[in-house]
Amino acid sequence: MSPKLLNVGFGNMVVSSRVVAIVTPSSAPMKRLKEGAKEASKLIDATQGRRTRSIVITDSDHIVLSAVQAETVTQRFISEDKPPSKG
Helix, strand or coil: CCCEEEEEEHHHHEEHHHHEEEEEECCCCHHHHHHHHHCCCCCCCCCCCCCEEEEEEEEECCCCECCCCCHHHHHHHHHCCCCCCCC
């Protein structure tokens, strides 16, 4: 069985089962988290040069920056977990 992937924008994907949190980047603690990940070489910038609108935190302490709103990424994450409806 192949892993479920979460689209974080512009064709960039993260393995859904590895996601710990999806947060907004506006608070000071999130900015510190981002800087710490950059120093530890665990920062993955998937924004394609656009403004960061959400941060995806993985269980391996990697931080993925996304240009997609946190709410949108969360909805994609939730819809990945639901089995397809029979209709």
